[in-house]
Amino acid sequence: MANLKDIQRQIKSVSNTQKTTRAMKLVSTAKLRRAEELAKRSRLYAAKMNQVIAEIAGRIKCNKVGGIDNRCFADIENPKMVDIIFVTADKGLCGGFNIQTIKAVKKLIKEYKDKNVKVRLRGIGKKGVEFFKYNEVELFDSVIDLSSKPDKERADEFIMTSIEDYKDGKIDGLHIIYNGYKNMITQELHVNNVLPVDTTNFECEEIQNSILEIEAQDEEHMLDSLVSRYVEYAMYYALIDSVAAEHASRMQAMDTATNNAKDMVKSLNVQFNKARQAAITTELIEIISGVESMK
Amino acid sequence: MDKLKLEILTPNGEIFNDDVVSVTLPGEEGEFGVMPHHASLSTLLEAGVIDIEKDDKSVESILINWGVVQVDEAKVIVLVEGAVAIRGDNESDIANALEEAKQLINDIADANPAIASVSARIESAAKRLL
Numbered sequence: 001m002a003n004l005k006d007i008q009r010q011i012k013s014v015s016n017t018q019k020t021t022r023a024m025k026l027v028s029t030a031k032l033r034r035a036e037e038l039a040k041r042s043r044l045y046a047a048k049m050n051q052v053i054a055e056i057a058g059r060i061k062c063n064k065v066g067g068i069d070n071r072c073f074a075d076i077e078n079p080k081m082v083d084i085i086f087v088t089a090d091k092g093l094c095g096g097f098n099i100q101t102i103k104a105v106k107k108l109i110k111e112y113k114d115k116n117v118k119v120r121l122r123g124i125g126k127k128g129v130e131f132f133k134y135n136e137v138e139l140f141d142s143v144i145d146l147s148s149k150p151d152k153e154r155a156d157e158f159i160m161t162s163i164e165d166y167k168d169g170k171i172d173g174l175h176i177i178y179n180g181y182k183n184m185i186t187q188e189l190h191v192n193n194v195l196p197v198d199t200t201n202f203e204c205e206e207i208q209n210s211i212l213e214i215e216a217q218d219e220e221h222m223l224d225s226l227v228s229r230y231v232e233y234a235m236y237y238a239l240i241d242s243v244a245a246e247h248a249s250r251m252q253a254m255d256t257a258t259n260n261a262k263d264m265v266k267s268l269n270v271q272f273n274k275a276r277q278a279a280i281t282t283e284l285i286e287i288i289s290g291v292e293s294m295k
Numbered sequence: 296m297d298k299l300k301l302e303i304l305t306p307n308g309e310i311f312n313d314d315v316v317s318v319t320l321p322g323e324e325g326e327f328g329v330m331p332h333h334a335s336l337s338t339l340l341e342a343g344v345i346d347i348e349k350d351d352k353s354v355e356s357i358l359i360n361w362g363v364v365q366v367d368e369a370k371v372i373v374l375v376e377g378a379v380a381i382r383g384d385n386e387s388d389i390a391n392a393l394e395e396a397k398q399l400i401n402d403i404a405d406a407n408p409a410i411a412s413v414s415a416r417i418e419s420a421a422k423r424l425l
Contacts, residue, residue, distance in 0.1 A: 044308065045304045052365045
């Protein structure tokens with residue numbers, strides 16, 4: 001049986017850990033509330049934006065609008081190179097949050113590799129970037145402190161490279177992978193096929209009797225500018241959704257850690273008491289046998 | 296009379312969602328009005344003022360900096376980046392909204408010739424309410 005001092009030391013260390021994890025949980029709870037609020041307010045806008053884009057894309061697909069040849073809405077049959085942007089947290093200690101995203105990224109890369117498509121990986125968030133660096137997967141570029149402090153301007157700047165390259169034909173697809181907020185206890189992994197605009201779920205019949213009219217003179221310009229805004233917003237939304245999810249995930253992880261520490265202290269206390277009793281018993285036996293021998 | 300459903304959304308939430316009689320939007324190629332049964336249309340909006348005519352004939356003005364609008368027969372969805380509604384229950388609320396609106400105008404970075412007329416329009420919209 002371990003000696004008393006050792007157990008005492010262990011109890012102290014575990015309860016200190018417990019204090020830390022509890023504090024971290026509280027911090028995450030506070031941060032979560034703010035991030036959640038931001039994500040919630042934007043959710044409606046993001047959904048409507050997707051809807052508008054999907055409708056335009058669908059109409060273009062169903063040939064309701066003649067003469068539009070925009071790459072963003074085209075069906076690219078043999079992609080040669082695609083961009084994958086992933087968003088992970090800058091910090092760990094948030095359960096499976098980062099690893100889930102990383103796994104999805106690895107899966108998608110493999111899928112493309114099997115099809116002989118080159119992948120250009122762009123990373124946001126220290127954890128993911130470090131992981132791929134360690135595993136010697138080449139990253140095209142990366143940003144470290146954007147995922148903990150989402151900023152529209154910096155997000156726009158980052159995504160701009162992909163939009164431009166897509167329009168110039170250097171890349172043939174763009175995916176954004178991130179772990180989004182679903183509710184307090186669950187996160188939802190999103191793999192968004194941002195470009196070309198996804199029209200697979202669009203039913204041509206639905207729009208048969210309404211004809212889309214785009215201000216004629218500038219339809220190219222309008223679609224270009226609309227798509228850029230759409231992609232920029234998709235990126236920004238991914239960031240704020242990811243932050244909310246990160247804090248929710250960390251809050252939960254820290255809650256579990258606090259509970260585990262509590263259980264550990266409990267069992268260590270039992271061990272300590274047992275050891276103490278054993279020590280007393282031994283001492284008593286020693287005294288009694290000493291007295292017995294004197295008789 | 297037929298109604299037109301108008302939704303105005305910003306990244307910070309919804310600022311208008313109601314049935315209206317008509318709405319005037321600042322399109323990139325000029326202002327245009329939308330009434331019920333308008334043909335489907337998608338276009339960009341530039342910095343300007345959206346005038347909404349409501350059921351009770353009152354007019355509400357909302358300042359925007361950029362947007363995209365999707366019109367169909369029964370509804371209008373406007374997605375904007377930044378918007379300030381010129382409204383309020385009392386004088387100080389309206390003054391605050393006006394102040395915010397001016398701030399937004401200043402934030403629109405590129406020197407736009409339309410801006411001057413926009414600030415004049417929001418001033419008059421505010422006066423109408425007072």
